[in-house]
Amino acid sequence: MMKLYAIADLHLPGGEDKPMNRFGSHWDNHFARISEDWRQRVREEDTVLIPGDISWAMQVENALPDLESIGALPGRKVLLRGNHDYWWPSIQRLRELIRPWRMDAIQNDALDLGDVVVCGTRGWMLPVPENPLSAENEKIYRRELLRLEMSLQRAAELAKGRPVVAMTHYPPLLRYWRDTEPAAMLSRWGTAAVVYGHLHGEAIREGFSGVHGGVRYCLTSCDSLGFRLQEIDWRSESGLGETNY
Numbered sequence: 210m211m212k213l214y215a216i217a218d219l220h221l222p223g224g225e226d227k228p229m230n231r232f233g234s235h236w237d238n239h240f241a242r243i244s245e246d247w248r249q250r251v252r253e254e255d256t257v258l259i260p261g262d263i264s265w266a267m268q269v270e271n272a273l274p275d276l277e278s279i280g281a282l283p284g285r286k287v288l289l290r291g292n293h294d295y296w297w298p299s300i301q302r303l304r305e306l307i308r309p310w311r312m313d314a315i316q317n318d319a320l321d322l323g324d325v326v327v328c329g330t331r332g333w334m335l336p337v338p339e340n341p342l343s344a345e346n347e348k349i350y351r352r353e354l355l356r357l358e359m360s361l362q363r364a365a366e367l368a369k370g371r372p373v374v375a376m377t378h379y380p381p382l383l384r385y386w387r388d389t390e391p392a393a394m395l396s397r398w399g400t401a402a403v404v405y406g407h408l409h410g411e412a413i414r415e416g417f418s419g420v421h422g423g424v425r426y427c428l429t430s431c432d433s434l435g436f437r438l439q440e441i442d443w444r445s446e447s448g449l450g451e452t453n454y
Contacts, residue, residue, distance in 0.1 A: 211324050213374065214251060214284075214438040215258040215429040216243065217406025221275035223266025223296060235432065242436045244282060250438060251284040256322055257438065260406050260429065261291020261331065261378030269306070272296040280310025285322075288314040289329050291378040291406065315376060317356040319364035325401075325443055328364035329376030330356040332405070335389055353379075354390060361398040372401040372443045380405050382426065384417045396422035401443040406430040 221240060251257060259279070266272035279286060288307070290297045297303065300316040307313070313320055319328035333350045336342045342350060357377070364373045381391035381403060395403055402425040408416045409432055416428035429439050 211322065212252070212255040213258065213322075213325065213441040213443060214255065215260065215376075215404040215427060215441050216431050216434060216438045217260040217378070217404070218262040218291070218409065218430040218432070219243070219259065219264070219275075219279070220262055220293070220431075221264045221278065223264035223275055224271040239431065239436050240278070243431060243438070244278075246437045247282045247284075250440075251282065253283055255284040256327075257282075257284050257286050258289075258327065258374070258376055258404055258429075258441070259286060260289045260329065260376040260404050262293045262406060263288060263291065264294065264296055266296040269296045269298045269303070273306070276307055276312070277310065280307065280312055284311070286310070286312045287320060287322075287327055287376070288312060289376045289378060290314075290316060290331050292331070315360075317360055319360055319367050319373075321367045325372045325374055326364045326368040327374050327376060328360040330360050332357070332377035332379035332381060332391065334379060335381075335383065335386070335391075337383075337386060354394070357381075357391060357394060358398075361394065361400065365398060373399070374441060374443050375400050375403045377403065377405045379407050380416055380428070382417055382421065383415050385415070387417060387421045392422055392424070395424050400424050402427065402441055404429045404439075404441060408433065 264272040264275040303314050315329045317330045333353045382389045404427045413433045418428045
């Protein structure tokens, strides 16, 4: 049976001079370390979800070497756009470019993986009660909520009772604020698990990994995982209790 893994925020160079160890020595050779773990654990029949911030490239042509490097690793890969993926072209063009590397991309829609259906959208920063969003950010946040519901609806149509795993780049909830609109929506649609990224450094402490509202959440930014893939369990009874770890 297929295993499902996730890792976000690979931040590959994309031809840009942006070594990630500027953010600390723990980022030294980070993709080599991720790749070593990936090759040891992922089989060809498995799938790896990559929820955003894949490459620093500004144009898709410059992102292709990074995508090829990911494509050379075992298993099927499913990409989602992050806030730094400026290189991301139209979804149709991207899917054509990455198909030879056993890659798929999700953009406000869903993908049938057989054992499970995956859906997703980028998301946006949350309107934290003590720090309301600006009018422009509120507009983007509302638009992303609509896109999340579109994704979940499409996933439900494909799944026909099978488990659904959602991908977002931005966190749909936080450790100290879990009763958010995205979290309520994910619970309402019966989502089995959610993987997200975006949080780095000190912000990792704001992330939530555990069960809330019957949904299992996994923060998968690569530095939060120690540059190892996270296996995603969508088969367990997620709603048996609230956990936070």
